[in-house]
Amino acid sequence: MADTEDDDQASASGLRDADESGSLYDSDGEIKSEFLDELKAAIDSSDASLVCARAGSLHEADLGAVLVALDPDERFRLIELMGPEFDFAALTEMDDNIRDEILAELPNRTVAEGVRDLESDDALTILEDLDAEDQAEILEALPPVDRAQLQRSLDYPDHSAGRLMQTSFVTAPPFWTAGQAIDVMRDAEEENLPDSFFEIFIVDPAHRLLGNIFLDTLLRAKSSTPLEDIMSVDRRRVEVTEDRQEVALLFQRYNLVSIPVVDEGERLVGVITIDDAVDVIQEEADAEVKALGGVSENEELSDTVWWTAKSRFVWLFVNLITAFIASSVLGLFEGSLQKMVALAVLAPIVASQGGNAATQTMTVAVRALATRELSRLNAYRVILREVLVGALNGAAFGAITGLVAAFWFGLSGLGVVIALAMLTNLIAGALGGILIPQALDRLRIDPAVSSSAFVTTVTDVVGYGSFLGIATLWFGLG
């Protein structure tokens, strides 16, 4: 799966063509419309050499962005016109829907041709979402070594280290000297080396990982030094079945640039590099933001209306149930509401303020659980802190709301009642906001996805219940 073109390393590292791409985007970071218009014109007139002149020297990331900006039929035409000049790595730089749409249009033969020049992790990204039939046909068209490697990677579970890793890396036995290792690399065929690498791995004859040596260490060592004297006895590694989120956490915690992947027999089978980990970090952050907003982590801007509406329906349905629960609390006090309509006007304020305060607490809790800042070690301190914050703001907003309500309806008792209800609800919101995510986390349920519905139910029920309950007692409306 190694590249055979000399200039590809520079390209893979994003260092070629920066001049063109520097001027590819306007000051808002969008692709310049002049560039797009010229490219579209070249595609329209089926001018292959003009298309190649425009798009052939783009970095894969920029080429991916350009594809996304084109109309669906233009995307396919561009790839067709560029022929072998089209860098399939560009297909890894867009969301799944657009990639799948493009791949569905391309003959499997073309995809197989394009995929064979890629690093194994990029090839995997392109192959993994295809249906089994297309996958088999493309694999069939690849050289046996590549096919076997890709097939093995596809057999690892989704979201595992095995799906993330790249399977080409450089190994050496411990008894080689630094000079020997350098000579071997210098004389190696390009296609037997990865496109770019930062370290070599020291393995025993059974391919078990003994340690690693970063290239700068290798360079600084004397030629005659045996590798085993300069290798780090690297015990930081991940199993091929490890979840990719755990892998990303290791990269973040230890500022790694790469981590070796081993099978159950401690044999080296791949290496995950930081750029893949960055994608995972980004996707996890994305998933968390979406989960908190009640959106599926898989939702993309390119999804169809029907799919999007269906996927959001579930969350809204859960919310509808909680809204009915809250309204049934209002229903309990129908008599009071009838006697004093001001209560109906003010009740939503208590519920809304509690909901917002609880969301603040919940956001902090969900974040801190994700980053492991919140743990059993500091749980009590954090709970206490949140309750105190809730009480302070409850008192402050109780006072403000009480004054406004008393003046609005000319009824000082109403001010006292709403102030007490506000204080109660902000404390309840703080407790709900901090306890519910932790409880869900202990139950191994993602707190980002599920906390919000529970928390809002708490603040709606307590908000309506406390306000109308206290009012009913205070004004003797029961």
Place this chain on the structure above:
Amino acid sequence: MADTEDDDQASASGLRDADESGSLYDSDGEIKSEFLDELKAAIDSSDASLVCARAGSLHEADLGAVLVALDPDERFRLIELMGPEFDFAALTEMDDNIRDEILAELPNRTVAEGVRDLESDDALTILEDLDAEDQAEILEALPPVDRAQLQRSLDYPDHSAGRLMQTSFVTAPPFWTAGQAIDVMRDAEEENLPDSFFEIFIVDPAHRLLGNIFLDTLLRAKSSTPLEDIMSVDRRRVEVTEDRQEVALLFQRYNLVSIPVVDEGERLVGVITIDDAVDVIQEEADAEVKALGGVSENEELSDTVWWTAKSRFVWLFVNLITAFIASSVLGLFEGSLQKMVALAVLAPIVASQGGNAATQTMTVAVRALATRELSRLNAYRVILREVLVGALNGAAFGAITGLVAAFWFGLSGLGVVIALAMLTNLIAGALGGILIPQALDRLRIDPAVSSSAFVTTVTDVVGYGSFLGIATLWFGLG
């Protein structure tokens, strides 16, 4: 600013002591309580050698996590007991409050000693939050070269590339051969080289950046090849004043491992590595989650109750105003509410369902703006999509809510009214959720921070207004 200990590169790359740290955490990812108890006992008995035995071999990230898990006075005692064995890099692995608390307790002399062994970017992290007096005293105690370098970095604006970069890197003139470059590095004093590096930069006599060569390319080249023949003519670089968020975007887009930093004269002044960019990516994601939840991006679990309550007050105050605006809409229909109390019970359902649907749309919009997936190029398509999704779910939830309401209150007209209001509000919510973030973004206001208050106001006002308005007309309550 380069380390003088031989084993520090392994440590900086997170590859030493993995064995200990592998067993430092329990299966929930928390530091094992046995480890903490033993360490606390060693601190209590002021047994310096025992403390060093326990904590001396920890990776800086683990040592940082251990410090956070200790009580405040134990943190200071640990550093004191470890003396020169304490790795100050651990202080970069915790939140600002805890770091500042620890630094405030340490004599400036000790901080200066600890900082001089660090990479310049780590030293900067420790120094930048100190007050000017302490900063000056610590800088004074450093060797002149380090002092000048740090002082210059501190002069760059907050959140700029200059604050992120490390100022030690390897350069070579273009006319050297690969063999010459390797020999020079091999013979260089450890302290004249960075702790670890992946590439060398080719500069002209005025130190202007001409290109770069990754170490694997250098290793593969023939000894006699001039560097200028193998260098990438690297035009991808950032200015020292560039915002760090833009820098992080470049890393993500082009899968970079490092990027050179130049001054206004195109002279090479530093290099930013991916681990620093990962921190920025993480912090930006963190800021976005918090902003959407109505929490300041600077809020940490270690903040005081008072500071936290104050910082959250602002957002809650904005929400209170929007809640009063919504309630005043309810107030307009006091007559109708009095005549038909069922309206007061059902109105919050319409508002809440609209609010949730709008939040889904807003989350997608804010996310897509942050990742640049939503731009002028696809704005119309996305707006249309959201409105259609809102209409579909509005119709679905209108039907469901209408049926439930009609049965609950035994009044089929009420079902029709709430169904119409629900449809109206979910379309309004979709429009608000997609247009408001884009409008704020054009006005250069962070949509993550401000969208939610506006969007909720829209769905509350339209929810209450449409439901009570249609009801008043339908039942002739006016």
